[in-house]
């Protein structure tokens with residue numbers, strides 16, 4: 115991390131997982147997932163967890179036992195004052211504390227703790243960027259499935275967590291951090307309520323902030339500059355973050371520039387087929403899109419927003435998506451941005467009042483976008499798998515699926531992320547691979563079809579079941 119003026123910025127790098135890329139021929143090690151002899155379920159063991167409905171007596175007992183639970187936790191960790199719900203022993207002692215919280219209806223406290231271990235609330239399950247390296251294989255919106263969480267369900271979840279937090283007191287942390295997206299771009303997040311009112315990402319951030327949750331991340335790969343709706347939304351976002359009281363309501367402001375965006379990738383493909391005129395047009399589209407994004411975000415340079423740059427490339431010269439390709443786009447984008455600033459100076463003077471402003475703004479962007487020689491690569495997972503040769507992939511998809519199932523069978527769930535789908539269903543995620551569980555929140559949209567994740571294990575359900583039911 116470096117500090118520029120008052121702005122902090124990050125360039126995400128060194129995410130390459132060398133353990134996953136070897137020279138061995140992975141096909142020799144291929145294991146057939148379909149031969150896996152599992153009972154196709156695995157059981158979460160919540161010994162003693164009483165199933166709902168709870169009585170007033172259960173609630174009173176649970177309330178009484180909170181201090182007991184904290185005292186026990188303090189004995190184990192004397193220097194700690196705050197404990198994550200998920201990490202506490204004997205949670206069943208406070209089973210019933212959730213009585214009457216609608217979103218948790220039907221769930222035991224152990225199940226709630228399991229779900230709320232750093233959950234990712236999937237506000238939006240679609241992305242139109244179609245990046246060819248997308249680990250999550252995100253696809254555009256579809257009319258056939260529920261793509262977005264309803265605003266009512268999001269409010270009910272956040273209110274529910276907040277209410278539970280109030281009931282247990284400040285020493286027990288119900289949800290340490292709440293993710294807000296996964297296979298999506300924040301510029302596309304828009305939730306609707308039952309009256310058709312639309313809520314964008316700012317509204318979601320405000321809701322989280324009003325309940326004192328830690329600020330979420332913002333990621334974008336830009337938007338079509340011709341889309342009035344997105345342009346207005348971006349300007350609204352800038353206006354919002356410019357206010358000192360709002361600039362820290364997001365933890366990180368990430369802009370993504372890479373040769374894998376579908377528009378630029380198409381340009382590269384056309385070039386390789388000698389269709390140079392069309393390729394040039396496509397490349398210009400991508401460059402304009404990015405220059406417009408940077409121009410629009412210019413005022414944020416003078417705030418204490420924490421910038422991040424998501425830039426990706428494949429090391430070496432074998433791939434056309436290499437550092438050179440990344441560097442070439444960066445230069446073109448900066449050139450196009452310089453033109454935008456010059457036009458602004460001689461025209462509207464929206465941001466640029468004099469020529470030193472141009473240098474100041476360009477310098478900032480050059481430093482955060484091009485200020486590193488070590489550009490990051492990425493794992494050959496999700497759509498990115500097709501960008502690597504077999505010999506470069508140590509763990510092919512089917513092997514990774516089996517490894518996850520084995521991990522689940524051994525109760526090795528600690529590092530798997532919890533995903534909350536727009537219908538309230540809970541999934542577990544490991545890199546690009548997901549598994550459904552039988553847990554679900556009591557959402558109004560419960561039971562509605564949500565599109566499956568591309569690398570979702572379908573033959574296996576991770577099942578939560580109390581010890582008595584076994």
Ligand code: SF4
Pocket residue numbers: 241242243244245247248249250251252296297298299335
């Ligand atoms: S990498 Fe991000 S922006 Fe690109 S398709 Fe996937 S979710 Fe969308």
